[in-house]
Amino acid sequence: MRIPEGVVIAPSVLAADYARLADHVREAEEAGARWFQLDVMDGRFVPNLAAGLPVARALRASTEAFLDAHLMVHEPGRFLGPFADAGADLITIHQEASLHLHRDLTEIRRLGCRAGVALNPSTPAETIGEVLHLVDLVLVMTVNPGFGGQKFIRPVLPKLGRIQELVAERGLAPTRLQVDGGVDLETAPLAVEAGADVLIAGSSVFRGTGTVAENFHALQSAAAIRL
Numbered sequence: 001m002r003i004p005e006g007v008v009i010a011p012s013v014l015a016a017d018y019a020r021l022a023d024h025v026r027e028a029e030e031a032g033a034r035w036f037q038l039d040v041m042d043g044r045f046v047p048n049l050a051a052g053l054p055v056a057r058a059l060r061a062s063t064e065a066f067l068d069a070h071l072m073v074h075e076p077g078r079f080l081g082p083f084a085d086a087g088a089d090l091i092t093i094h095q096e097a098s099l100h101l102h103r104d105l106t107e108i109r110r111l112g113c114r115a116g117v118a119l120n121p122s123t124p125a126e127t128i129g130e131v132l133h134l135v136d137l138v139l140v141m142t143v144n145p146g147f148g149g150q151k152f153i154r155p156v157l158p159k160l161g162r163i164q165e166l167v168a169e170r171g172l173a174p175t176r177l178q179v180d181g182g183v184d185l186e187t188a189p190l191a192v193e194a195g196a197d198v199l200i201a202g203s204s205v206f207r208g209t210g211t212v213a214e215n216f217h218a219l220q221s222a223a224a225i226r227l
């Protein structure tokens with residue numbers, strides 16, 4: 001499936017009501033959401049557990065939208081095939097979690113999925129220089145992974161520009177730049193201004209002050225301000 005173009009607000013279902021996941025996803029889709037992220041956590045790479053393959057399959061069955069599996073798991077190479085089979089359009093793995101990042105990213109593409117690599121706040125952009133030609137997307141974490149509802153770490157933002165420089169230095173086509181964690185009405189425009197074009201938002205969509213649709217539209221407007 002083609003990656004949705006332009007600046008995209010992509011709801012993270014981590015913050016959704018899992019007792020009525022399909023309803024929450026439908027509400028976001030009716031509001032215009034074209035991309036959803038499923039946070040997968042193993043309790044080892046991050047100090048939390050969340051979603052697995054049954055939820056991935058249920059999510060796939062509930063939407064035609066672009067589905068992004070964010071694997072916050074140790075040695076993600078073990079789970080690439082199962083998440084591709086579960087219907088992920090894009091699989092993102094952490095630079096810090098993969099013992100063989102080049103091999104794992106190559107395998108994601110061999111499986112027919114788009115490939116993403118994620119960087120924790122303390123991980124320099126330079127650590128992925130040798131695999132930028134293998135990815136469709138770089139996820140710049142704006143919180144320490146493991147939990148929704150955290151505060152956006154603003155000093156991470158210059159990393160987006162550094163990644164753009166590394167991509168340009170290698171003569172590669174621009175990669176999609178995704179931020180994840182603490183994205184809200186205040187931080188969304190900052191992220192776009194710094195170079196992000198995919199904004200993952202969980203709490204601010206599913207646990208905001210308005211309805212899911214109102215929250216989603218408010219974020220879209222906030223992100224579009226500085227375009």
Ligand code: DX5
Nearest residue numbers: 145146148149181182202203
């Ligand atoms: C952290 C998770 C969160 C989630 C979005 O491991 O990846 O960043 O997707 O969280 P909030 O609620 O901050 O949008």
